[in-house]
Amino acid sequence: MKLEKITEQSRRRYDDACGTAHGLELIGERWAMLIVRELMLGPRRFGDLRASLPGLSANVLTQRLEGLEAAGVTVRRKLPPPASVQVYDLTDWGREAEPIISALGRWAARSPDHDPTLPLSPVSMMLSFRTMFDAGKAGDARMRLGFRFGAETFVVEVADGALTARREETDGVDVVVTAEPEAVAAVVYGGAPVETLSLTGSRAVFERFASFFELPPKAARV
Amino acid sequence: MKLEKITEQSRRRYDDACGTAHGLELIGERWAMLIVRELMLGPRRFGDLRASLPGLSANVLTQRLEGLEAAGVTVRRKLPPPASVQVYDLTDWGREAEPIISALGRWAARSPDHDPTLPLSPVSMMLSFRTMFDAGKAGDARMRLGFRFGAETFVVEVADGALTARREETDGVDVVVTAEPEAVAAVVYGGAPVETLSLTGSRAVFERFASFFELPPKAARV
């Protein structure tokens, strides 16, 4: 019950007017950017975040959510009855951090040490589609795909040379993919055989979709 | 003198195949991205880096440079005689991290808590030009400006709707600005009077140049 005065004062600063340095003060602490990533496709509950970020302990998650809220990146929200559960969501400005996450992901994919076989959260998988989509390869393709990762479902739409991904029911799509995120990544980025996935609907559409993505070449150490 | 086996193994990982998570393992540690920023306009010595990043201690800088080199982001290089000094430089791939730094800076500039009056390194100032340059405002302008920050000199060139900044002597430019980086930022981004700067050459060119930049509006907490 003692009064804590460590609201803002004690957080480590860089004392640098550069926007990059300030950005690091906002979302540069360990786990912060990954929490933002998990919120990028819609609000999530405390437990959802923990489940998506193995290794992140509850106390650190609490601290980060407090810090992000103080910075104006996220908001805590109570869903209306009868749900009445508390969720964490990005502010409009927080949502605009996606280019940072994309740029970091695109760059790091070229790292010689990147290990794509590690666990992958559903949201990561969807965002990687947005990041790695090659509009040139897609041309004027038009398709809608559903993805089922356990209880989470997403719809990915390709139209007019753009790709959108939303958390949504998979009604009326051309093909539904039911699998682990890691297996989808192995097929789309790693060239694994499509047979490892469970497809419902047009397999041809999925194979065409998979051809829109290609990992960039690894960087050399020069 | 005991053998330390903590070269790679023990660094905290995220265990996440997402490229963003891997990127954070590479340049997400405290100070790492700011060190990369300082190298973005050419190689620097250990002491240069310390001077540009007040608050960064020597031992942490050593650790970061080791980590960045192990990750393939930087290389240590010995300049040829007669200089023969050791410098740190980005690899080609490391230099490609600039979009991350730009995206972070552009986003954070809209933070309600951003304080643009803090100290600013010369490199930050130059990179902020690259980040905040508005090609639409520049139109078909064509100009070359020199900036002198103590012993460091830079040339900024605007041509064909693009801006480039290089570490270079200020020969033959339209106008040379001699000032502290903070003062330049106050004029270009904060609308401070041009009289606070020492100009040699065409003041009109500098004023036109300053009109190519505008800070984005602050974000609201919604």
Add this chain to the structure above:
DNA sequence: CGGCATCCGGGAAGATACTG
């Protein structure tokens, strides 16, 4: 002086257990 190793104090991260 530049580059790095070493020691130390404080604080953040991580694991576990506990509470409403």
Add this chain to the structure above:
DNA sequence: CAGTATCTTCCCGGATGCCG
């Protein structure tokens, strides 16, 4: 399920000192 309390470990930052 949504956090809080506690404890341990490790990282960050400052100081000092060694060696070329």
